[in-house]
Amino acid sequence: MSITELPVQPPSGPEQVAWLRENMAADGVQHVEELHLWNVFTHAEAKQVLNDTVTFSSDLLSVQMPEHLRKKLGLIAEHNLARKDPPEHRGARNLFQQAFTARMVTRLEPRIREMTDELLDEAGTGRVDVVDKLTYPLPITVIAELLGIPTADRDTFRWWVDTMIGASESDEEFAASPEAMEAAIDKMTGTVKKVEAYLLDHTLQRREAPLDDLISRLTQASVDGVRLSDDEVVGLAGMMLVAGHLTSTMLLGNCLHYLATHQDVQARLRADRSLIGSAIEEILRMSPSVTRMPRITTADVSLGGKTIPVNSIVMVWAASANRDPAVFAEPDRFIADRDPNPHLGFGHGIHFCLGASLARLTTRVALEAVFDRYPSFTAEAGGVEFHDNPNMVGLKKLVVTTS
Ligand code: HEM
Incomplete structure (x- = not known):
């Protein structure tokens, strides 16, 4: 197929792989006039974009969205590190990292195991939708635990976060219709306010009487004598939920889906659990929860032999770069112990994702618990449903038969 015959709208789910492969083979960097954006498919060019934060800004909202709408998005969007550029990004990330240490993550391991076992107890055996019973509830419960949100509030909290995330449409729809963007924002404003009020209440309590949780630690973090304001703590805590909830759900779901449909790999990982870590990386390579990362150019720039003009939206396709044959031998083959795996x-x-170690830990512990619980599990025909959103690869439903 020639590039002119390829559909401009990216498909979602497993069909995306072929679309990306064809596009990458046609050209590593492409202008899509109809969508007013540039796609970057190859690994070297993807890294060039992600490394050059001066020319490729992450602050798309200030260009794409009028100020009155940006304000409606609230504190979580305002303090989202992923959308900040240096030097502002550096200070905020440093403060955040001071509070969110590797030790905080590793010591969660026994709790993650307990929470997984509780969810598996409720799931029972036989026919189980593991998205509904495990991959969906687990990550948000883990993040709530990390933040220090009381167990009793977690269901309400989870419902709010779902509403907030569920309101967002794909970037193409936003770009095509400012009305769609405003309607989606209005739909979630009420919930955003509730989440903010809830987190602010906790922030104020923890400033008074700190505990050993992330919200307390954020209230105390300081770099060069500068501390985070209450609004910043609320924004950063909320950002953890938004950035970590669905992404981790999808990673665990994609791992379980692969294992449920590849019994040989499942048997191999059961026999040698030291492979679980590298197998998770391989799932992240082949089915990344976040398929693409948007940037906006601050100047005319040359990339992959093309000149991209200033103020252009650039989509960096991790899902494609991760299968670039120039970097990965046999890119379409799952290799459980692939090394290196960049x-x-x-x-x-x-x-680079601040929650990576938490997501890796949660996924590994959950897979080990599933192996311990079920001697085997297979995907049920017709029981698999993917999200219909080109920004992500993940499952809405995964019914397995356990033995
Ligand atoms: C499998 C799960 C996850 C995946 C696939 C994932 C993926 C990503 C990606 C691709 C980025 C870079 C975005 C960009 O450059 O535009 C990112 C950034 C980020 N992630 Fe994750 N993430 C996951 C889990 C989490 C979790 C559990 C948390 C927190 C609890 C988290 C917090 C963040 C934050 C705060 C950033 C922004 C960092 C910065 O801009 O300095 N993520 N993540």
Whole structure:
């Protein structure tokens, strides 16, 4: 197929792989006039974009969205590190990292195991939708635990976060219709306010009487004598939920889906659990929860032999770069112990995912618990449904038969 015959709208789910392969073979960097954006498919060019934060800004909202709408998005969007550029990004990330240490993550391991076991107890055996019973509830419960949100509030909290995330449409729809953008924002404003009020209440309590949780630690973090304001703590805590909930749900779901449909790999990982970590990386490479990362150019720039003009939207396709044959031998083959595996599933450069170690830990612990619980599991025919959103690869439903 020639590039002119390829559909401009990216498909979602497993069909996306062929679309990306054809596009990457046609050209590593492409202008899509109809959508007013540039796609970057190859690994070297993807890294060039992610490394050059001066020319490729992450602050798309200030260009794409009028100020009155940006204000409606609230504190979580305002303090989202992923959308900030240096030097502002550096200070905020440093403060955040001071509070969110590796130790905080590793010591969660026994709790993650307990929470997984509780969810598996409720799931029972036989026919189980593991998205509904495990991959969906687990990550948000883990993040709530990390933040220090009381168990009793978690269901309400989860409902709010779902509403907030569910309101967002794909970038193409936003770009095509400012009305769609405003309607989606209005739909979630009420919920955003509730989440903010809830987190603010906790922030004020923790400033008074700190505990050993992330919200308390954020209230105390300081770099060069500068501390985070209450609004910043609320924004950063909320950002963790938004950035970590669905992404981790999808990673665990994609792992379980692969294992449920590849019994040989499942048997191999059961026999040698030391492979689970590298197998998770391979799933992130082949089915990254975040398929693409948007940037906007601040100047005319040359990329992959093309000149991209200033103020252009650039979509960096991790899902494609992760299968670039120039970097990955046999890119379409799952290799459980692939090494090295420089995939872009957690991004690259200064915005590299802050929750990567938490997501890796949660996924590994959950897979081990599933192996312990069920001697085997297979996907039920007709029981698999993917999200219909080109920005992500993940499952809405995964019914397995357990033995
Ligand atoms: C499998 C799960 C996850 C995946 C695939 C994922 C993916 C990513 C990617 C691709 C980026 C880079 C975005 C960009 O450059 O535009 C990112 C950034 C980020 N992620 Fe994750 N993420 C996951 C889990 C989490 C979790 C659990 C948290 C927190 C609890 C989290 C917090 C963040 C934050 C705060 C950033 C922004 C960092 C910065 O800009 O400095 N993520 N993530």
